[in-house]
Amino acid sequence: MRSLIKPIFAVVALCSTMAVKADTVSELEQLIDKWLKIESQTSELNTHWLEQKSSMEQTLTLLNAEQEQLSTLNKNREKNSSDLSKKREQLVTQQGELEKDQQNLNSQLKQISQQLLSLQVQLPPPLLNSWKNAGDLADPQLSTTDKLQTALKMLTLLNEFQQRISIHEMAIKHPDGQEVWVKQLYLGAAQAWFVSEDLSYVGIGFPSDLGWQWEFDNSINAEQVALGIAVQQKKRAADWVTLPMLSYKNNAQQGAK
Template identity: 40%
Template sequence: MSALALPAWADKAQSRDKLVQQWLSLEQQKAALQSDWQQQKPVLAQRMTLLEAEKQQLQTLLANSQQGSSQVQVKRAEMLAQQSELEQQQVSARLQVKQLNAQLDGLTSRLPPPLQTAWAQEQEGLSDDADTSALLQVALAKLEKLYTFDSRVSLYEMPVTTPTGQQVLVKQLYLGITTAWFVSPDGAISGQGRSEDDGWQWHFGDQGQAILRAVEVFEKKRQAELVPMPVLLSTGAGR
């Protein structure tokens, strides 16, 4: 159990703050993109309808009069200009959505394992040539799962690998997206997990009984009580 080390604590706090700031930035981008897309989508649809109507008018002019060639050329030029503008808007929107997805991909390894799994499931149905709407829907779904996970305490049962290479099924108690504790059913194997610069890391310790009590309180198998939880301050475990 390590002694309190303010520089190490400050370093880890800064790492968590950095992740939270990245998440807040993504939330702002999500809101802006969602608003922009909702505004652009009906406009693009309306313009496509107008283009189709103008196309029909053009065909009518061609069929009814050979003398309307100058008018036809003007209409054709207008249609081409509108089509070019639409294509540019679509390219811009797709680029923004792809940039958002790239940022999310960069965060994946730092997320709690259950959230990584949930994000992977969202990504599974996305093909390489997915359209902008599909890309945006996946990004928004990931951000919604991130927000939900970060706003609550959650419990999962998943395996961890011990320093000796043994796979052990443990219960993992998550506090948002940056901190978690794990413990085996008998309390013999325990530790803490956290989001670090090089990804999510599990650190083994010897506070199994305290973590076990916290898990039992969460599961309502034990009367509610305040349970002091171990806090990792450096490369070892501490309180």
């Protein structure tokens, strides 16, 4: 009986040993399987990481480029803001200067207008008519620009009249009340002579405080006045003409006093 029990123990021990080995193999297989899975997951993670890294690097590059652009835009905006501020200050300064110049212009224009208006009555009739056609400086509806243009026209007309000898015709009133048609020879705007067609009326014209004056004076050589007019109109050859100047009239007035 005892001999039979020993083999049985031996078989049981062998089976136990084999069972232990089988469990060990199974565990190893499981460990290997887990290791393989971990390796696979690690490989996938590495692959995914490399893909993510490339994408993140591209994104970082784009972000850096965008940041540089934003920084440049911000600098330009600050520069533009500074430039605009300087430009605004310049415009404000220029506006102040323009307003000051405008005030000075208005003051000077007012003074010139008053002088021109006071001068009007002393102008010879042809020039006075030209001034009236140029405009009315006394018109309160005139803008500063229109008033300036009118004043410039008047000054131009005066300068042109002063630079030439001109001939005009008109009727002037004789002291006896009748209207006499005469030709007039103007030496600028300060001196004139007149003579009738038949040489029976002759005289001189000049400006005064009372305005432009015509004065009949038979002591003036009517033929000389007529000759001066004819030469100026190119109806006669150039010749010496002797005519009394304004000083003659002044001396005559002083003598009468």
